[in-house]
Amino acid sequence: MKILVADDEADIRNLIQISLEENGYAVLTAQNGKQALDILLSEDDIQLAILDVMMPVMDGFNLLRKIREHSTIPVIMLTARTDDIDKVLGLGLGADDYLSKPFSVAELVARVGAHLRRSNEYLSSKRNSATIITYGNLSIDKDKCCAYKDGEPIELGAKEYKLLLYFMENPERVFTKRQLYRAVWEEDYYYDDNTIMVHISRLRSRIEDDPQKPKYLKTIRGIGYKLHYIGEKP
Numbered sequence: 330m331k332i333l334v335a336d337d338e339a340d341i342r343n344l345i346q347i348s349l350e351e352n353g354y355a356v357l358t359a360q361n362g363k364q365a366l367d368i369l370l371s372e373d374d375i376q377l378a379i380l381d382v383m384m385p386v387m388d389g390f391n392l393l394r395k396i397r398e399h400s401t402i403p404v405i406m407l408t409a410r411t412d413d414i415d416k417v418l419g420l421g422l423g424a425d426d427y428l429s430k431p432f433s434v435a436e437l438v439a440r441v442g443a444h445l446r447r448s449n450e451y452l453s454s455k456r457n458s459a460t461i462i463t464y465g466n467l468s469i470d471k472d473k474c475c476a477y478k479d480g481e482p483i484e485l486g487a488k489e490y491k492l493l494l495y496f497m498e499n500p501e502r503v504f505t506k507r508q509l510y511r512a513v514w515e516e517d518y519y520y521d522d523n524t525i526m527v528h529i530s531r532l533r534s535r536i537e538d539d540p541q542k543p544k545y546l547k548t549i550r551g552i553g554y555k556l557h558y559i560g561e562k563p
Contacts, residue, residue: 330445331355331374335365335392336381336407341430345379348434349441362387366395375402377445379437382408382415390422397423403444407432462497465545465558467536469494478536488513489532496546496556505553529554 332354336342339360346356357372359365363386369375378396382389389406396404406419409430416427426440462469468477476483476493485493491513495504504512506525514524533540544559 330376331357331372332441333357333359333365333368333372333375333378335359335362335378335384335389337361337384338381341381341407344434345437348438352438352442354441361385362389362392365392369396369400376448377403377405377441379405379407379441382406382410382419390418393419393422393424403448405437405440405444462494464497464500464556467493467497467545469497476536483535485535486528486531488528489535492528492532493536496554500556500558503549503552503555509553 330353332349334342334345334349334356335358336345337360342358342360346358349356357368357375359368362380362384365378365380365384366387369378380389380392384392387395389408393404393406396402403425404423405426405428406416406424407428407430408415408419419427425444428437428440460470460472462471466479468480469475470477471494474490476485476490492509495509495512506522509525510521513528529546530540533543533546536545537543545556547555547557549555
């Protein structure tokens, strides 16, 4: 994961860089806001920024404004001033967190990790909520509640569709029969092992070339099922 650190104090900049790199992060540094903005505009995979408020050429607040014009990456602000108005202004402009100097580097690293986890969870949620999901030669249009194989519509019952959607939103993950029942039938009290087996069999008959040699829906003996495509993905 790549992080940008912008601070005009070289000692602080270097200390943060070393600490983050020791924790497995790739770090880019800038000594003023303009330099930081140039890096952000030229690098498309920066996932978090740590910005000092008081920097020459362009201060942290103006840099934050520029960032929020085109990016939603987490931003942690650093300041030597303790006025609450600075914190209110920074958070109002779109900062995600604030630390006052002097600060604990260990705490900063912990906050970086927390913000990256939340950001990744949010992005994962957005991916899972995409209108069209594709896996192997299968695809689902969630808006139309339609499934396709090789671009051709698949006729599925309501439960088979929900099962396939659940598997395609969680590919490669193993689910027990009870977990599938709870997710698709949305109840646990009437759980029936045979019901799951029947619907899995029906689903296989629709999506597999040969249900006896499945390329998609794999049985994990003694546990349950998972969606795992065997073959070349388009």
